[in-house]
Amino acid sequence: MKIAIDHKSPVPLHIQAEQLIRKMIEDESYQDGKVLPNEVDLAKILAISRSTLRQAINKLVFEGLLVRKKRVGTKVNKVQVSSKSNNWLSFSQEMKLRGIKIRNFELHVTWVYPNETIANFFEIKSDRKVLKMERLRGSMDEPFVYFESYFHPRVGMTGDEDFKRPLYELLETEHSVIATLSKEEISALEAEAQIAEKLRIPIGGAVLLRKRFVYDQGERPIEYNLGYYKAKSFTYTLESRR
């Protein structure tokens, strides 16, 4: 394992430390209750100050991943919800896994003023335009999902990118942006006229809405993504343990 922190990297040291610790505690011995190195030593090992290390650990403690105890040390919390099976695949990869060949029906790129939700998520003012990408995708026969993606200006999208490539690969190679964290919200709703038309279903037909909030290594927002899936064409699966 690489236990190095890059002091020259633009991503903050405490974030790097946080990610390192996440990796570190995936190890079985930690899962079984071994205490991790004490703060003073660990700070020395990572070559950062104790305060900075504590910043990282604090976050994981708050998340419930770690527990600290005076004079004892810091351990991995037992009641852990291992969401390991969350692979994080691109849409094309996901579909490939399911043996579905993808066809792109529409692709539309524009610059728009963000609505309140987006401006808030991006932490920008709403008079600053962001790149919006719309996509209608599906099987060879028919579209079954409509995507709406918004990119933070920081990413540096031009709109001329080759969107046929996997998106996260594109972000990485073209813009040096590495998507590492995704928060999702899944719900059902009835299709409005615009969506219904695109997905070729009656107005009011059931749709699965998957909102994704995507962050980079520095946990800064980079993409806001809405996916409207035609009912029954998509199932979200996950495992949790306690």
Add this chain to the structure above:
Amino acid sequence: MKIAIDHKSPVPLHIQAEQLIRKMIEDESYQDGKVLPNEVDLAKILAISRSTLRQAINKLVFEGLLVRKKRVGTKVNKVQVSSKSNNWLSFSQEMKLRGIKIRNFELHVTWVYPNETIANFFEIKSDRKVLKMERLRGSMDEPFVYFESYFHPRVGMTGDEDFKRPLYELLETEHSVIATLSKEEISALEAEAQIAEKLRIPIGGAVLLRKRFVYDQGERPIEYNLGYYKAKSFTYTLESRR
């Protein structure tokens, strides 16, 4: 309001600060979006160091109560309902977190022959009856979710259990069955007559279907659960990292 921090008190300064800020932002003007005093000033006012103050503010930011923005300031966050309960919670617990009081509309327990899906999952023959529990639950006003649960004969359910108790607690104390693994499938669909009637929505209205396959410690199947959620009454949230 008392805007004083007691340096002699045994309760840590950052905790005192946290509580003070909580009180402070109960004020309407803050709820409406006024920024609170900047860190440097506020630290001066409270007579504590900026680091200590940040410790307090950080906690509230983690909690989602406050949001910070560079050059702008720190504000009270808009109330968001999406609890990030990736944890394993019972329905009642989940709803409690969201501040919703639960009402049980219907509860029905029967013994039925399992259909193919269930028999397969339980790895039993379909001429062996299993306990089926149906439940219609919701807010005080109206039902918004319909559950269908099937229990493996191995669990030893009688049907006379007190189903008002949290289910997984009941399984544990009454039948020594500990649910440890849950595989879920989430999809959207259009309500059939029976479901539509129960949820008081038109036939064909959007419903979120959450299938749960629950296993015990030995990874043996113990429960099959179907949850039909009225659209918009439920959002599934999760985080994933790579």
Add this chain to the structure above:
DNA sequence: ATTGTTCTATTGTATGTACATATTAATTGG
């Protein structure tokens, strides 16, 4: 053997300092 005491390792609390970064506001140049 149990109870009490002291030692010590580890996290907890608290401060001060310095510079970085992002964004609004003011200023300047054409």
Add this chain to the structure above:
DNA sequence: CCAATTAATATGTACATACAATAGAACAAT
């Protein structure tokens, strides 16, 4: 007047330091 530049201001990052509190371990006293 408008665009580009600069300044000002808020949070963000990072470090060094000092002492407090807690809990377990070792040891001593009864």
